[in-house]
Amino acid sequence: MTNTANPGNPGNPGNGGDGRATSPLTPVLTRRWLSPRSWTLRTYEQLEGYVALRRALAAHPDQLIQLIKDSGLRGRGGAGFPTGLKWGFIPQNDGKPHYLVVNADEGEPGTCKDVPLMMADPHSLIEGIVIASYAIRANFAAIYVRGEVLHCIRRLHAAVREAYDAGYLGRNILGSGFDLDVVVHAGAGAYICGEETALLDSLEGKRGQPRLKPPFPATEGLYASPTVVNNVETIASVPYVVLGGAPWFRAMGTEKSPGPKIYSISGHVERPGQYEAPMGATLRELLELAGGMKGGVPLKFWTPGGSSTPLFTREHLDVPLDFEGAAAAGSMLGTTAVQVFNETVSVPWAVMKWTEFYKHESCGKCTPCREGTYWLVQILRRMLAGEGTPADIETLLDICDNILGRSFCALGDGATSPITSAIRYFRHEFVELCERNQPARQATETALAGAH
Known part of the structure; x- marks a missing residue:
């Protein structure tokens, strides 16, 4: 488990790609966050940046989809749908353009993991976008960002420009013959646009309202074409899966919810912030990382995944915070926005x-x-x-x-x-x-x- 304030030795997330498991204490998603100017392309390339992209472009798109399926990576936006399965739903040879849309409209009360990720390490998201787009045969991708986070939007724009200038975006990426354009789209601050179909309507210039399903975005998404909508953390996890392999990724977390996860700890704790831990970590463990309850005032209640997930109490301190564990205890993992409240709160x-x-x-x-x-x-x-x-x-x-x-x-x-x-x-x-x-x-x- 990793506190972003002290990530320790980043190590090698891929371990040479031979599938050997890394220590659960070794940061993966947050390994670059405290590096000097971590948001720049130069720093990213010094720390294995875009190595996974070169490996991915040498493989067949279907191999990448199978790799993500084998890894067990599940959506980090709340629903936990298997990512590889979602990619595999995209029909091929249908004569339509395909699209990738990144849901960065982080608006759930208490949720604050995606904006720090994009601020500290935007190129991990961009590299994941290129790999995912190549896998689903998409030549256009959009990052839909919550409009209030202007600092984050500016950093994303700068990272996209760097990626274009370096040949990681645009025409004939790294000589592979694959073309991809990426745009950063700022929303207008509507929480409803975090719902994937409302987000697609907003991208098309319409009022952000949810669509009737079916049809689903996989067949009729953006501009009525096959579309994959994934969360920021989901896509940013993809390069690590490509580097390390499915067995390495599955060595972290639990059997049905593998991999690392960023937990947002806020409220009455000594050190609120972003904490990376294997899926299945408990609040007891996370509180230890966050320095315990603020002022020693006892815990009263908490949310495991934002305000839209059923509350937990101190009786749930040892519930595994993965998709199955949270559901079995009567709540949902959601966005792992852990809001902690002490006994002073009504x-x-x-x-x-x-x-x-x-x-x-x-x-x-x-x-x-x-x-x-x-x-x-x-x-x-x-x-x-x-x-x-x-x-x-x-x-x-x-x-x-x-x-x-x-x-x-x-x-x-x-x-x-x-x-x-x-x-x-x-x-x-x-x-x-x-x-x-x-x-x-x-x-x-x-x-x-x-x-x-």
């Missing part, structure tokens, strides 16, 4: 703040999400203002039940997760919030009745 208050975000970011396309998030916010605000009743708790659960599985995309489902899990583990706080103000509310009602 659970209903935290849930209300998250719900306000989802209400604000709902695109309004479907009724369950548009109306449901509005009423969830109204009820939670009323409860926090001291005007709630115990019946409001059941109303919250009823609204969540009418949103979950009935909204057009996952935004609505995600909005229900903090509420239902909070009531599951901390119902007493919601009850106490309502009962605490019961006498004052009864006095007000009595006074109003007497006035009539």
Whole structure:
């Protein structure tokens, strides 16, 4: 496991490509982050940069797809879909252009792994883009970046220019006959555009709203052509797989969730930041890396993958943070945005703040999400203002039940997760919030009745 503040000896991620496993303590994805001017092409090339690309271009595209399948690499954007399988869905010899779109619209509350990666090591993303595009036979790729991170956008533009000048992008890349153009597209700050089909609509110049599926992007994506949409961390992992091989990659993490992962630790810890660890690390281990709870105040609750994943408590300290482990414990790995809250935080208050975000970011396309998030916010605000009743708790659960599985995309489902899990583990706080103000509310009602 690796703290980005002290990555240690980077070692050789490929180990010569002979498939030997590296130590779980050796950084992979973050190995260049603290190198001087790590974002430049010069530094990247000094640390094995674009070596994997040369190896990939010497192979057949189908061999690369099989390699990614064999490695077990799964999407790092939240859903965990097998990357090689997604690439293999792209139809070949169909007479249509193929596209690769990188989802860098990092907007989930608590999620902050992709922007640091692009800031510190943008060329690992670009190299991964070229390899992935070659594998799926795409000659155009787009990086869709959240518009607020202007510093990151500028660094990406600079890295793309460097790659063009060095012959890693453009026509006849490294004499291989493969052509690829890459553009950096800044969004306008809409959380909904993190949903892959809403992102594609936005790229096409339309309002960012989710599309009906099927058809799926693999057959009708950008401009109604076959498209792969992958997360930043997913694509940045590809060069390491090509260098090290599938057995080396599988030596890290767990059987069904192999490889390294960047965990974003924020909240009440001594050293918040990005921590690289093998998939399946536990919060107990991550807290040790982050210096423990801030000020020694005990842990109360935490999110394993951002605010749209069901809450965990201190009882879940040893849950393996991989796709299977988090799901078995009743939550989701999500984006591994680990938000840590100590005993000073009110659970209903935290849930209300998250719900306000989802209400604000709902695109309004479907009724369950548009109306449901509005009423969830109204009820939670009323409860926090001291005007709630115990019946409001059941109303919250009823609204969540009418949103979950009935909204057009996952935004609505995600909005229900903090509420239902909070009531599951901390119902007493919601009850106490309502009962605490019961006498004052009864006095007000009595006074109003007497006035009539």
